[in-house]
Amino acid sequence: MVLVVSEEVREAIDARRPVVALESTIIAHGLPRPRNLQVALELEDVVRREGAVPATIAVLDGRPHVGLDKEQLERIANEDGIRKLGHRDLPLAVAAGASGATTVSATALLAALAGVRVFATGGLGGVHREWTVTQDESADLGLLARARITVVCAGVKSILDVPATLQRLETLGVAVAGYRTERFPGFYLSDSGHPVDWTLQSPQEVAEVMRAQDALGGPESALIVANPVPEEEQLDPDLHARVLADALHACEEQGITGQAVTPFLLDYLVRHTDGASLNANLAAVRGNVRLAGRIAAAWARA
Template sequence: MVLVVSEEVRDAVDARRPVVALESTIIAHGLPRPRNLQVALELEETVRRAGAVPATIALLDGRPHVGLDEEQLERVANEEGIRKLGHRDLPLAVASGASGATTVSATALLASLAGVRVFATGGLGGVHREWTVTQDESADLGLLARTRVTVVCAGVKSILDVPATLQRLETLGIAVAGYRSERFPGFYLSDSGHPVDWSLGSPEEVADVMRAQDALGGPESALIVANPVPEQEQLDPELHARVLAEALHACEEWEITGQAVTPFLLDYLVRHTDGASLAANLAAVRGNVRLAAGIAAAWTGA
């Protein structure tokens, strides 16, 4: 089999001990060096302190790895030419011997193949603004509609079309619940301005839903646990609204379109909030990783 599961992760899955999958795109493409490696090691240590096993996922030399050692983490953080891989890219990357960091869709797929049920990330991809013109929708949504994994996230990035994304999640049959909140978070913000239909109050309640998914059968779809960044750590909402409006105007003025839009907007937010958006991003990721470890423990009975 092409998939390489580390001995630590394999032993934990076989013994039904808690495991948390972590994506690698934040390491290779989301943070500057050397901060990226520091954060990668910090997130893995956060999982361990909570009593779970971290399973950071990436492709190295054409082999998908579930669970990286420190040397492999350093490669992802520092090696030039590390690609950004969605699930559609995996066969091409494997066949060509490429190395790459996994997005939400690729991480969820590989985690599921390795028997890892719980996955922590920052924010989901979703439906992009002006979808009726661009037809631009993240591959995350379609993959999660057919992959039985529990994704702990801080909602979707506020640069996206949040209500359209929520509607699309409903259409695809992907269960969404707020964690101790009846509002859908907006990644940098605790509240995107939109409600959720369901709220769960503890890791044990999340695990109960996961068991109910399995008992009911049906489509192998995901469970989204939308965990808001704490209000005291969110990006100031007024600053967010002002800078995002400026960024969208700059996109239009400079005729930035297609796949270039998202990285442009994210970079604009970091630069024009003096790094406050990055701080909120990291606060959200840390909180999601801690919660995911608790859910994994509740799910396995640890």
């Protein structure tokens, strides 16, 4: 089998000990050096402090890895030419012997194939603004409709069309629940302005839903646990609205389309909020990783 599962992760899965999958795109493409490696190590440490095993996922020299050692993390953080891989890119990367950091869709797929049930990330991709013109939608959504994994996230990126994304998730049959909130979070913001239909109050309740998914035997779809960034750590909503409006205008003026839109908007927010959006992003990721560790522990006890 082409998938390489680290010894630590394999032993934990076999012994039904808690494991949390982590994506690697934030390491290779989301943060500057050397902060990216520091954050990668910090997030793995957060998982361990919750009693779980971290399984950072990436493709190295054409081999998908579930669980990286420190040297492999350093490669993803520091090596030039690390590609950004969605799940559609995986066979191409394997055949070409390429190295790449995995996005949400690729991480979720590889984690599910390895038998890892819980995955922590920042914010999901979704339906892009002006969808009726561009037909631009993240591959995250379709993959989550076909992967039995629990994704702890801070909602979807606020640069997207949030209500359209929630509608698309409903259409695809992907379960969504707020964690101790009746409002769907907006990545940088605690509240996107839209409600959720279900609220879960504890890791144990999340684990019960996971058990019910298996007992029902329905489609192999994901469970999204939407965990808001704390209000005291969110990006100021007025600043967010003003800078995002400017970013969207700049994007249109410069003719930026397709896959280039999201990184352009995120980078614009970082630069024009003096790094406050990045701080809110990292606060959300830390909280999601911590919660994912607790959910994985509750699931392992089930």
